[in-house]
Amino acid sequence: MSAKKVLVVGGTGYLGQHLLQGFSEIQATTPFALAFTYNSFPPQPLLLAFPTSFAFHVDLKTGLGFDSISQQFGQPDVVVNCAALSVPRACENDPDAAISINVPSSLVNWLSSFAQSDNTLVIHISTDQVYKGVKSFYKEEDEALPVNVYGKSKVAAEQFISEKWSNFAILRSSIIFGPQTVSSVPKSLPIQWIDGVLSKGDKVEFFYDEYRCPVYVKDVVAIIRTLIDKWLSEGKKMQLLLNVGGPDRVSRVQMAEAVAQIRGYDSSLIKPVSASSPGCSN
Incomplete structure (x- = not known):
């Protein structure tokens, strides 16, 4: 049985690197074929740390680079989308860039090109900044009323995914911290x-x-791995929206x-x- 394929979009970012680390730690018992995307250039320390992973240059604004993944890696069983323009001030300064990067239209369009496109689970990292922030302990069913461009772009991303893709999990994460x-x-x-x-x-x-409610990065990795295991073991499509935060x-x-x-x-x-x-x- 061939190893399942996992693509980490935005693999050079903070969560992306910890995901690659998490998968590498279980390769002996649960092997995965891993690939990740980068925006400008692949960091040499990352290539040395994960030598069996595929690294692809992808422009999320245009979609250039996804064809190379098709040719060299094939259709992934799981895509974890960690890529984002996530600095609120940068989003305020360039709202068009925030939308073009944070709404994964090029990613979803590429996945749709595969004959059995719904065989891929998309796990999309969103933010707790989709909420207005006027109360404590928001629930998933609470209305998303973002107060900044970053939050608005992430709401647009959530809506795009839920409308265009049938197999997804959206994680509204709080501040992620860790090593x-x-x-x-x-x-x-x-x-x-x-x-x-x-x-x-x-x-x-x-x-x-x-x-x-800051959340430890390895806890986020564990949640993602749990969702992946559920999809790969049961094969049942999911449409999940989850708040992800720490206990405090x-x-x-x-x-x-x-x-x-x-x-x-x-x-x-x-x-x-x-x-x-x-x-x-x-």
Whole structure:
């Protein structure tokens, strides 16, 4: 029996790299054929860490590069779409780019080209920023009312997938945290960023009135693997929408205080401010 094929779109990002790591750790008992996409160039440390994986350059705006995957890797049994323009400020500055990257039209169009296209499960990573943020502990059935371009682009992505694809799981993830990746990522990581700014000994502002439920990256990987195992073992198409968060509701101030306590930094460096304060963006 041939190994099942898993394609990680956005494999050079934070979650993407941890997914590749998670699959590599179980290759001895549950072998998968792995492939991942990259946007500009494949990081050498990643290629060395996962030498049996296929790496493909893909432009998500145009779809250029997907044909190479068809020819060299074939139709995947599972696609995990981690790719996104996820920095809210960058999305605000270029809404067109946010839509063209975050709505996976080129990916879905490519998958539709296969004769048995519904044999592929699409797991799409969305965000808790699809919600308005006026209450705590949102449920999946709550209305999506995003307040920024990033959230709006992710809602558009969810709608596109649910309308155009019949076999999917959409994960609305909160802030993802955890250890550093094999290859560095351009986007600043929340805990590493807090650690870096506090280590300099300067006072830093943190929101006391914006709350999230940070989720450990390996827990997200475990959820994705569970969904994949269910699809591959049962073969039943799914149409799932799931909120993915950690057990604790914390503010940015509380995150910073936790880092300061563990690392031995002076907690007086943490200056609580309101998220509505002029010029604040942490």
